[in-house]
Amino acid sequence: MSAKFETRDIVVPGDLLYEGRIRTGDNTFRSEGNVYSNKVGLVNYSNDRVSVIALEGTYSPLVGDLVVGMVTDLELGQWVVDISTPTDAILTINDAVNKSYRTSFDMTTVLDVGDVVVAKIVDFDRRRTPILSIVGRDLGKVYEGFIMKITPSKIPRLIGKKGSMINMILRQTRCQITIGQNGRILINGRNREDEELVVKVIHKIEKEAHTSGLTNRVQEYLRTIKEDRN
Amino acid sequence: MSKKTKKKTTKRKTSKKKWVRVDGRKPDELRPIHIESGVIPNADGSAYIEMGRNKIVAGVYGPREMHPKRFSKPNTGILRCRYHMAPFSVDPRRSPAPSRRDQEIGMVMTDAIEPALFLERYPRSVIDVFVEIIEADGGTRCASINAAAVAIADAGIPMKDLVSSCAAGKYEGNVILDLGDYEDKKGESDVPVAYLPKNDQVTLLQMEGIMTQEETEKCIELAIEGCKQIYEIQKEALKKKYGMVEGAEETEKAPEEEKPVEEAEEE
């Protein structure tokens, strides 16, 4: 066997994962004919590739990602938006406003510094700056709710297979939850109790993201807390 | 007995066979090491290390936008390491203002760690590593690098390898590993080394004292052996954070959420 670990073993940067040829997946790199991990995470061997599911990590933006961010600056014809990427994102007027506008247009009537937005990454410029758009359904300035931040690598766990985890949470708490791929989650509930429950559940998922059987445990957790309430 | 041991009249003068260090360690024995990752909630990654009586915290922020922009590089990211000592970390108290020594150590630390990173993935960005010495007892730059490497991995920043660091030196004529403060101040030489075990590369090398070429090379070899031991401790510290959770089984796979990727680069 050329695999040096078993699937779901915890590996660290520099660990030799596979001796010989195999396709390299997420968070691995090839060196001198072997494959190594470049992060702390769970190694995964599938039929034709080896990858590492990172347990921590900065957000790696991709076109199509839904993100939640805050406007931090106003420039000529565009806003600068902080979405926790290595360089800040840009939102141009064209990607924010769907109709024509005059050059004397006051940008702050649409978005001002300190505003929170739900946006989509539509492109990267030649300097790898993420380009956003808020034109579209469920995108735009946020007026209500609050933001919770978790490690971006744990977002898939929060969503679950085909949305199983997040749908369960939505059903049980009846809050509006918008999940940004950049680790920022927008929560808006009918009352504080429901909102606090969402926060508790997300904390639990973040802490136990590397284990299995989590969906069932979270379901049980939600059930117990709601029982205690009544 | 060599002339050198006769000159040092302070400590024991037993024969080389029974020679023991001031704290009772063997010549090639490391001080006790304890490393914990994820200790500073606000930081992207962090680590705390105790190496002997050294107590050091490392915090990492990044990759993030570099300010001022004119210092950023268009094609690659920048690593900035800062070494700083708390006023109460040494005796007598020292000023909190950064000294020239602090700045030099920051630079060699950066050189020691940079080869382990993929900086070209983060143009115009910076990775900030801040090391704070809470208590110092010799070999702080080595302990700082050990903590910094764990902190960077804890931040989820991709690395080719961990960086491990250790010093060797000469005290009372004997080549020893991991000098404590006393041995550092009173000894004949100090050779701090940082090492990337996977590629067998030395990324930090300094030397101060009077030694022959052979002694110096022996020190470097011994320091590398110390680095290899520390490497294992660093790995354990990173894994420890993900211990078993009550009620969890290790059977199913995590959900398939991998986004499509291109082939990873050759390193």
Added chain:
Amino acid sequence: MSNSIVSRLKRKKIVDVVATGKRMDGRELLQYRDWEIKTNFLAKSAGSAEVKLGKTHVVVGVKIGIGHPFEDTPDAGVMMVNAEYTPVAHPTWEPGPPPKDAIELARVVDRGLRAAEIINMDKLGLVSGEKVQLIFVDLYVLNYDGNLIDACSAGALAALTTTEAPEFNVSKKGEIEKTDKTERLKLRAHPLAVTVCKIGDSLFVDPTFDEDEVMDGRITVTVDENGNLNAIQKRGPVGFTLDEIKKCINIALEKAAEIRALVLAGE
């Protein structure tokens, strides 16, 4: 009260939630987060304390040295309180000299200790007009999540109550020798700072980082164990009514007693 951009959404949410008498993390308005206080863990310092208040994390070191007295008090020792905002503690904190907030923090903690006459400085003279004992209290912030004043005040008190002061011998020629003997530092009072914050018409204690950014103003009251007020500091670009001020003082007296019990329990 913030020096940087605060999210409008965050401000609105916190203001709405506080108006209902609760906090974002579920606490009551007059409820502190969990305290964790450790003392005497630094071997090279006469006194030390590590305080965790929620996620706020500070280390306080007390060191005793020798130096010149002030001209007008030739026989009195000198106490100096200094605060360092280390760059690991928050993503917006940069390396450099202490910013204004750090200077205020040090001065407010200092004022509380000094006004309460916690240490009899007249007993710290060694050679009249030439040499006196210097007491350094260094406040080192490692993670910032609000309420540094209360955390550092408690840390300073915890460190000072467990400080082992060295004994000095002064020869007839005026030479000073530090002996190996130490003696528990004698304190005449146990002052503690309690900060009461205001958002709209609500008063609350122990702000997190977010609450700190959003609050309209705050009043810090330092009180001793006899119910005396030692120092008051009002900050924020808003006014407080006399009624609100009285409420703040009452809250401070009540909370200081609770916190003091925690601090002194670890003695």
